[in-house]
Amino acid sequence: MSTHLTLAAEPRYFKSSSLQSRLLGLGLRHTVRPILGMWARLPFDLYPPNLIDHVARLLPVHEGTSWRTVDLGPCQSEWLLAKDVRDVRGGNPGAILYFHGGAFLTCGLNTHRNLVSRISYAAGQPVLNVGYRQMPTEPITESVADGVVAFRWLLDQGYRPEHITIAGDSAGGYLAFSVARAVLDAGWGRPAGVVAVSPLLDVDSTSKRNHPNANRCETFPLNALERFTELALRMDSRRGISGQRVCPVKMPVADMPPSVIQVGSREILMPDAELMANRLVAAGVPCDLQIWENQVHVFQASASWVPEARQAIDEIALFVQSLAAGTVEAPAAKSTRKKKAARPRARAAGS
Structure with missing residues (x-):
């Protein structure tokens, strides 16, 4: 049986028509998806070296971007500024804390430096790009702990908590919400x-299995998500923390900050985005759920050639700038949607 969550939140739909986005989806469906499907069927655990992150060193960044390594103790990170972006010492009070995706198993600073540089340029804010520890070496709880250390580093640099936007894609979306929750619980401020891009917000695959997108996603077959669930739970058990980790969809949310969630209309992670948006809006927290027609998982990373990706990054930038301007509106709910306040214009991400 397939189900689709009835939303209290009113999503915003973004039409797609570019040839580039269709080619991207077709390419992933015939390369990445079958490879992940084969990995999920292996009768043994296989954790290949993170070769993709090493190869990604060759990828270009947005023109004029600079970055330096930041040693956070448990992990390495990067302090990145796009062209003409100033930090707090230069009079810019805002910063973005970013967590890359990769199912807590792969990817890293190199794979996401291009995307992060474009977000920095469009939003006009520096970014701390976090190379958090991952499975199979460490469980998800340690990834969250690294994120909290990264937030503390920003505070130590002079940034105020209310000027720090926490963002991430895929597994990084899990960390974005989890670190925000941890910061609130620590009493450090809100x-x-x-910002959650194609977020994985529930390790349990049940809702994904019962969703219409279960077999429509061009990146992930269902069995790959189920294999990931098994690995994550086994890692928790090995560390003696079974049942102690709380996924974002089950966290208290009434005091959470405003959020924007972007997800492709065919993604297998759609139920996570729907449930999180529903809970936030029901609790009175501003949440802009954006559904991008036929876009693939983290299509924003293809901003160098996919026009919808550049548009999505501009939407992220508008949200970040609206936070800085204090113009984020109340939650949009069915039959109670308010007229949108004027928002500042973002710099074009493709410029």
Whole structure:
């Protein structure tokens, strides 16, 4: 049986028509998806070296971007500024804390430097790009702990919590919400907002299995998500923390900061985005759920050639700038949607 969550939140739909986005989806469906399907069927655990992150060193960044390594103790990170972006010492009070995706198993600073540089340029804010520890070496709880250390580093540099936006894609979306929750629980103040791109927000695959997108996603077959669930739970058990980790969809949310969630209309992670948006809006927290027609998982990373990706990054930038301007509106709910306040224009991400 397939189900689709009835939303209290009113999503915003973005039409897609570019040839580039269709080619991207077709390419992933015939390469990445079958490879992940084969990995999920292996009768043994296989954790290949993170070769993709090493190869990604060759990828270009947005023109004029600079970055330096930041040693956070448990992990390495990067302090990145796009062209003409100033930090707090230069009079810019805002910053973005970013967590890359990769199912807590792969990817890293190199794979996401291009995307992060474009977000920095469009939003006009520096970014701390976090190379958090991952499975199979460490469980998800340690990834969250690294994120909290990264937030503390920003505070130590002079940034105020209400000027820090926490963002991430895929597994990084899990960390974005989890770190925001941890910061609130620590009494450090409320972050400015949360940006979640194609977020994985529930390790349990049940809702994904019962969703219409279960077999429509061009990146992930269902069995790959179920294999990931098994690995994550086994890692928790090995560390003696079974049942202690709380996924974002089950966290208290009434005091969470405003958020924007972007997800492709065919993604297998759609139920996670729907449930999180529903809970936030029901709790009175501003949440802009954006559904991008036929876009693939983290299509924003293809901004160098996919026009919809550049548009999505501009939407992220508008949200970040709205947070800084204090113009984020109340939650949009069915039959109670308010007229949108004027928002500042973002710099074009493809410029």
